[in-house]
Amino acid sequence: MTKLPFKLLCVTSRLRAFASKLLVLAVVLVSGLALAGESRVAKPAVIIEKADSQCVAPPEEMRRNHMEMLKHQRDKTLRLGQRGAKVSLNGCIECHASKKTGSVLGSGENFCQGCHAYAAVHLDCWDCHQPKAHTKATPAPAAAGAKP
Amino acid sequence: MSETSSSRRRFVGASVAGLGIAVAPGIHLIAAQGPAEPAGASNAKRWGLLVDASKCASGCDACVKACATENGINETVADARQGSQWIRKIDLQDKRTGRQLSLPMMCQHCANPPCVDVCPTGASMKRADGIVLVDRHVCIGCRYCMMACPYKARSFVHQPLTEQNPEVPRGLGCVESCTFCVQRVDRGQTPACVEACPEGAMVFGDLKDPNSAISRRLAQVATTQVRADLGLDTGVRYQGL
Numbered sequence: 001m002t003k004l005p006f007k008l009l010c011v012t013s014r015l016r017a018f019a020s021k022l023l024v025l026a027v028v029l030v031s032g033l034a035l036a037g038e039s040r041v042a043k044p045a046v047i048i049e050k051a052d053s054q055c056v057a058p059p060e061e062m063r064r065n066h067m068e069m070l071k072h073q074r075d076k077t078l079r080l081g082q083r084g085a086k087v088s089l090n091g092c093i094e095c096h097a098s099k100k101t102g103s104v105l106g107s108g109e110n111f112c113q114g115c116h117a118y119a120a121v122h123l124d125c126w127d128c129h130q131p132k133a134h135t136k137a138t139p140a141p142a143a144a145g146a147k148p
Numbered sequence: 149m150s151e152t153s154s155s156r157r158r159f160v161g162a163s164v165a166g167l168g169i170a171v172a173p174g175i176h177l178i179a180a181q182g183p184a185e186p187a188g189a190s191n192a193k194r195w196g197l198l199v200d201a202s203k204c205a206s207g208c209d210a211c212v213k214a215c216a217t218e219n220g221i222n223e224t225v226a227d228a229r230q231g232s233q234w235i236r237k238i239d240l241q242d243k244r245t246g247r248q249l250s251l252p253m254m255c256q257h258c259a260n261p262p263c264v265d266v267c268p269t270g271a272s273m274k275r276a277d278g279i280v281l282v283d284r285h286v287c288i289g290c291r292y293c294m295m296a297c298p299y300k301a302r303s304f305v306h307q308p309l310t311e312q313n314p315e316v317p318r319g320l321g322c323v324e325s326c327t328f329c330v331q332r333v334d335r336g337q338t339p340a341c342v343e344a345c346p347e348g349a350m351v352f353g354d355l356k357d358p359n360s361a362i363s364r365r366l367a368q369v370a371t372t373q374v375r376a377d378l379g380l381d382t383g384v385r386y387q388g389l
Binding site: 075076079080083085090127128129135136 | 311318
């Protein structure tokens, strides 16, 4: 082995020290990750409120295909005016709204939220669609939008 | 036989009958034939509205209130100019004679709607039965249609909403306008404004049916399309302008 110049020797020993620090850091990180793994988002609680009723399709089909069903149905209802179809967003809400809060949203225990939070799916449907079942239209206050 | 296995057999039977081939639960190579689809809007009809302006009282806004209640237009807006107006009351005066007139103005449900022509996404649309709607699943909120409408009939929602009527979804970032209360019409009812008018000044019905109340009135009395010069063939007609 050729003799290393003094300067280079210093660099290698410093590198070695750095590497060991890196190793410590990596160990800390990995164990941190493992800890975080234990406190990941809890498995969704799928609570069926009307267990005596029948969903619009068998549960395994619903789990996979409910989003496709809804997307097809909204065009049929809105653009073609087909009412009374088996699939309907308001229908889902009537059956799946929580008995406690009356809504399909609110917390991980609410039907349309728990699963989606777990799967990191964000729906914009609720910008417009009322997530609460049996909501009655409220009359306009005096200062409402519809004013001449 | 247990309850579950018999219902399961029925399900399997149904999917075989419908030529459904299931690879795994929920995944089909050939979609099972579902039950017949409900009938939709048909072009055998054209919905129209006749407003008798001679009966319409200045200062009465029963139609506007009924519209707001039915369609859940109940938000308070910071700037009144941004409030949603599906229907509004207009007072007019002939400057030469002093004759005064009051009338409700809303989407005229044109047969040739300019809002549909200008829409870049296909959200602005006309149903087969003539009802002009915004498909808010497709609306990007560009507001070209608001510019194109000669009747100023459309509004834009400027704020998040939470108190919607479940039958009338509406929300931030989309354009909206009178739908002839499509959710009521599809159930065989008339629009909320028509039902609420204390003077009975509005008649709603099928323009293509010669025996409907609206067609019979149109055959008897002189009626006007607002800005008929534009050739839009409006579904809303006025009497006594």
